[in-house]
Amino acid sequence: MFWSSYSGNFSSPAEPVEAFVGTAGHPDLPVVISDAQVFMTLSHYAFPAWASRFVSVVDAPEAVACFGRWVPPEGAVLDLGAGYCEFINNVNPGMKYAMDLNPEILKRAGSKVKIFQQDCSEPWPLAQSELDAVFASNFLEHLRNKEALLKTLSNAYYCLKPGGGFIAMGPNIKYAPGAY
Secondary structure: OOOHHHOOOOOOOOOOHHHHHHOOOOOOOOOOEEHHHHHHHHHHOOOOOHHEEEEEEEOOHHHHHHHHHHHHOOOOOEEEEEOOOOOOOOOOEEEEEEEOOOOHHHHHHOOOOEEEOOOOOOOOOOOOOEEEEEEEEEHHHHHHHHHOOOOOHHHHHHEEEEEEEEEEEOHHHHHHOOOO
């Protein structure tokens, strides 16, 4: 570890991440990093107490291991923009939902997954406070505009139970300049 051998003044590349996450008020949440190089840099330069919070997630089993703990075994979860259903097919809540416009979802979702093939900015066919968690991986940046994003987040808020969680991962825009 860098900090065990350094005693001078140094501004760590991890400091902005630590400052941002520290203000969120959730000291137990991991800081998920999907880019291996960024993960290695932040893990190396972070204070030891923070280094253990950086989690590299690159595939579905790792995502389930990281995020699945916020989905109660008897709870209900919606995989928003489910795509190939890598997350929802591997997590084990009481009730599983998947939402995507792509008809491929009909082939990819497991037999225990209830499928909503629809636009996520339209009202969801779920009751108020029905979900314990909504999971979105590399999805929100694909919505057509801010209005669609706000409607989607409003739908999620309506369907989440009090204390429920919205779990979102996004791309590292450093490696896709101008794409978003």
